[in-house]
Amino acid sequence: MADVNILAAFYAFSGGASWLLGSLSFLGVNRVNGRADQWLGAFYCLLACTFTRIFFEEFSIGGGFLLHLLELPTWAMLPCLYLAITHFVTPSTADKHWHLHFVPFLLFLLFSLVYLMPNLFNGQNHLPVLPPWMRFIVQYFFFGQMVYYWIVCFWLLRRHQKNLKMVASFTEKIDLEWLKYLLISVLLFILIRILGISSVHVTYISPILYFLGIILLAYSTLTQKSIYAVEIDPSAKKEGVSPKKALNERLTAEQVEELKSIVMRKTVDEKLYLDPSLTLSGLSGKIGISTHELSYVLNNGLGKNFYQFINELRTEEAKSLLLSKDTKHLDMLGVAIRAGFNSKTTFYTTFKKATNLTPKEYIKVNSVAG
Template sequence: MQDLVLFTLTAGSVFLLAFLSVANPKGANDTANKWLGVFLFSFGCALLERALFSFPPHMPPTPFTVLTELSRFAIAPALYMSVLNFTSPGRTFKKGEYLHFLPFLLFALYSIITLFSSPRLPPLLPPALGKAMGAAMFLSVKIQIVAYWLLSQSRLVWHQRNIRMFASTTAAINLRWLQYFLWALVFIIFLWFNELFFGITIIKTLAPFGYLVAVYFIGYFSLRQQEIFRFERQEVEAIREILEEDPVSTAKTPRLSGEAMATLKEKMQAIMEHDKAFLDQELDLPQLARRMHVSPHDLSYLLNAGFGESFFQFVNRYRVAEAKILLLSPKHRHLNVLGIAYEAGFSSKTTFNTTFKKFTGQSPTQFQRNALGEVQPAPPARPEEGRMDTRG
């Protein structure tokens, strides 16, 4: 009875999260959250089936059985489509992506035929073939979930690497919450596989509580998400083109002439060194492109081909240089590390420390101590024990 309560509570929580994702009251990452809602609804159906089928008196009717079984084939592709939309600006659904849901559609067709066929008619498939098909479907769902989780993780890593092409501060848009979300799914998959294949008793006993904790963990992080691509529509399209651009073709057909690049480099350096645009914590590629009066695409090319750096590296190099000045300035000695970080254009202490060490090989505190020669004095030597002063 306790397991029934826990699984039902878990399923209800997932359905609530699915509703919140589809409703999306914050309006952030709308398409991605719609797909996340589909994933959560399908996952909730699977959990509800798990709860009801564990107790024979609560066996659901056949149409409900079909719905819950069918939902399993939508879980993995819906997760992947959600991650694709979280990591791709201005993305639209492509025709070929219907193939991700081909197993779902085939099983739906088979289920409808089976559900509405007359019991007086012979079985749709011979018994041996039907048994083999059932085994294939059983394994295909498990393989599908593992494969799509790997695809989702790979796409997330791609996103975390490439946002440096257009953002100078990545903490708010690196989808760290989605990484935690995916790791929570690993835990859920492990609990599920243990029930099916491993049968470790203590884990099976704790599984209902484990599902509930993992779902609340997922909900906590999914509700904290922020808008990833906060740009105008034309800028979103430009960012998408930059992210999907082939480096080889770009090298063969330069976007800017040598003369234009030299002129823009001088203008860029003036904006950074004299106007100190890098002090804006929210500075991104489209903003700087507007100040330069060029397209984001041309600015990205200028940074890559002219300076040999990504946007993130270029802006934060100036921030680190500013931080060095502030760390050694007597006027700013009253500021702690976080204060220096904010003054130099960084948005957090963690980002500041990580970026500063990457550029200088030292933490900000180590740099300040070494530069100012603030070496701690050695403690005074202790007198030797038992030694007496015989002078006098």
């Protein structure tokens, strides 16, 4: 029994860490993500309630009324995570019907106030016997909710990271990679819960596993970067029309070819790709066409997204710089910046993908050939 209590003490560590993370998020320690941090703080505080309740149960602290109070917010926990992710990835178009996600929690709260809590409040210290179907809902709804919201959150993050390459020529510090680790942590919690149902061994060590998940959560939260809002064409949003469908009806093959020629000429001749902060809307403004027209021409006329288009041009610029006598004094970071890359990481990755060589290997091969 002593061993079990020692391991169960990790629930207290997890609860304390969750309360701390919730407080830091509410206070906006990173001061970069506003409303999203508040929802994330709410998620951590509700998660802390769960760990606190489990700890009290393990050590027989408090009565049934207190334990039920700590359990009540459970059904609101995952909606808070979903709303946090939504505000992180699309802060300008976050869910306007956010309150609907809390309907199950409000129903559970009402059900508790009317049917469950009176027994606990009157000192009976136990819940009334529920019908089988009601016990099933109370016991398994939260599990289904966890799986559903995790899948939705993961999809939102993947969509965001994919959209970045449609509108930006750089992704470092704006791809919200830290959110991936946060979702991995939540997935770890889900797996522990699943495995704990069928394995007593997992149940035994679950306090430690949960605590390790909290450490990963803390790391991801405290290393978060600023929000990057995906650009959206206001006219398409207002009309509710699919940009791709509208362009299919509006642009002929000849028009696509003409626009492709204009895009290539302006971008290459004026070396617009050398701007490290260049975005889809920035380039469309300099060329004089809409962002959706530019995106359509790149995707259908050139078979590339914006990220590929701009960074391939930068790669060609880098090839010239690497072999030029005028830039021999530059290191690789200097070459990357001179070619328009936002970072050395993007430079190396893009260059290797385009040439199957690192920049240094490219210099060596061409020096030998020369």
